[in-house]
Amino acid sequence: MADIPTAAISRLVTYLRILEQLETQDVSRTSSNDLAERAQVSAFQVRKDLAYFGRFGTRGMGYTVPILKRELVRVLGLNRTWSVVIVGMGRLGQAIANYPGASDYRFQYVGLFDVNPQIVGQNIRDLRVQHTEQLGDFVSATPVDMGFLAVPPDRAQDAAQALVDAGVRGILNFAPVVIQPRTTERGGVSEPGDEWRNVTIENVDFLAGMKRLAFYILNPTLKAALTEDTE
Amino acid sequence: MADIPTAAISRLVTYLRILEQLETQDVSRTSSNDLAERAQVSAFQVRKDLAYFGRFGTRGMGYTVPILKRELVRVLGLNRTWSVVIVGMGRLGQAIANYPGASDYRFQYVGLFDVNPQIVGQNIRDLRVQHTEQLGDFVSATPVDMGFLAVPPDRAQDAAQALVDAGVRGILNFAPVVIQPRTTERGGVSEPGDEWRNVTIENVDFLAGMKRLAFYILNPTLKAALTEDTE
DNA sequence: ATGTGTGAAATTGTTCACAGCC
DNA sequence: GGCTGTGAACAATTTCACACAT
Numbered sequence: 001m002a003d004i005p006t007a008a009i010s011r012l013v014t015y016l017r018i019l020e021q022l023e024t025q026d027v028s029r030t031s032s033n034d035l036a037e038r039a040q041v042s043a044f045q046v047r048k049d050l051a052y053f054g055r056f057g058t059r060g061m062g063y064t065v066p067i068l069k070r071e072l073v074r075v076l077g078l079n080r081t082w083s084v085v086i087v088g089m090g091r092l093g094q095a096i097a098n099y100p101g102a103s104d105y106r107f108q109y110v111g112l113f114d115v116n117p118q119i120v121g122q123n124i125r126d127l128r129v130q131h132t133e134q135l136g137d138f139v140s141a142t143p144v145d146m147g148f149l150a151v152p153p154d155r156a157q158d159a160a161q162a163l164v165d166a167g168v169r170g171i172l173n174f175a176p177v178v179i180q181p182r183t184t185e186r187g188g189v190s191e192p193g194d195e196w197r198n199v200t201i202e203n204v205d206f207l208a209g210m211k212r213l214a215f216y217i218l219n220p221t222l223k224a225a226l227t228e229d230t231e
Numbered sequence: 232m233a234d235i236p237t238a239a240i241s242r243l244v245t246y247l248r249i250l251e252q253l254e255t256q257d258v259s260r261t262s263s264n265d266l267a268e269r270a271q272v273s274a275f276q277v278r279k280d281l282a283y284f285g286r287f288g289t290r291g292m293g294y295t296v297p298i299l300k301r302e303l304v305r306v307l308g309l310n311r312t313w314s315v316v317i318v319g320m321g322r323l324g325q326a327i328a329n330y331p332g333a334s335d336y337r338f339q340y341v342g343l344f345d346v347n348p349q350i351v352g353q354n355i356r357d358l359r360v361q362h363t364e365q366l367g368d369f370v371s372a373t374p375v376d377m378g379f380l381a382v383p384p385d386r387a388q389d390a391a392q393a394l395v396d397a398g399v400r401g402i403l404n405f406a407p408v409v410i411q412p413r414t415t416e417r418g419g420v421s422e423p424g425d426e427w428r429n430v431t432i433e434n435v436d437f438l439a440g441m442k443r444l445a446f447y448i449l450n451p452t453l454k455a456a457l458t459e460d461t462e
Numbered sequence: 463a464t465g466t467g468t469g470a471a472a473t474t475g476t477t478c479a480c481a482g483c484c
Numbered sequence: 485g486g487c488t489g490t491g492a493a494c495a496a497t498t499t500c501a502c503a504c505a506t
Contacts, residue, residue, distance in 0.1 A: 013443060170444045170447065210433075214313055
């Protein structure tokens, strides 16, 4: 397993979603062409992306839906349980906590945190919202794999630091801010930040999405005219 | 203006956000190095990204925050008013409608739609939620630039088709589905789809984000170790 | 002296053509 | 015959070095 483009991982997630859909429709076989069309990429791309991780098809036949699905689940690490805390239980945090499909694949919310006294103490999905100050103690007692950050932008860096100090290995950042992998000192700036080694950050930023959309509506020529697919 | 990487547009949005933050802190000058550090990219990258659109700095001096900000606002098309409808006013749609910062830059929500009779008729942000069936009539009467899609996955394609039929030029898709730029026939499959010419789709998919995060936590070596920056 | 702007080099990612296997 | 898997060709993007402006 050498050097895999990050875009390939995004596409793998898409292929998996398509396979799940095919499975609910009792479709048992597919092909790189079929997947390509549904994912809006080229069939070359599908085969190359899969080839990074193994040989999952049968030449002349294509792919068996349940097998390829199982293999992608394994590759993406979704056959394992993931313990998740959400920091920031405003409207967005609540929407995330309740979003259907998030509880598939053994993503389990084990702790919910906020600083707003009106929210702390509320019960959401059988969990009592705790004060963010208790994050460190909580994570010491309960292993947590990832934290979702749904706090206002000005709180995001500190909340991220708290998560990383607590030993969380990955952050899904919904705040429109670039998280600095540096030790945040109170009032001050930064330092190399050793606790950030091996911490992964993924951003989900819908404000950025709407601004990109504005740009591409005004400059339609620049958008990789998402029309062509297959071979 | 020739051939600009889509990643460059994402970074431009980030630079703009940083400039706004600097402005609130009354910082009047910055440099490619400073921006690079804050955006977690290389200073080369900052200069190259900006160079796609013009010469905004002064050699030896750097950039003037308000000027560069103004120019990026212009480049991204954010000095113009954008009329937005949201289709799907469940928890996620409501969180989006109420998210602070979305109303900056003249993004204006002009219509909210849902199919759930418990939601239709509610008032959200001074707008009465309408039934999705009324989308076509509404857009005929009120010009709409973009639609946000926050419906369940199985409704996304139809809702996207309705938006495009109504003449909407861009879709911000929150559903975990690949929108097919093809005419969706009732019960049937597809056709080339001419109304999709010049329609831009941006995806904001947090379920995909959490799956990518799972992968990168298990394979930390593959993530472009987001530690190094500048030159 | 300093920091931008940019052509050229290096690297990364995608497309292709076809060998290999059902 | 059909469709996967993959090394090689190609294209896109990023990195770099340095000329140029202040």
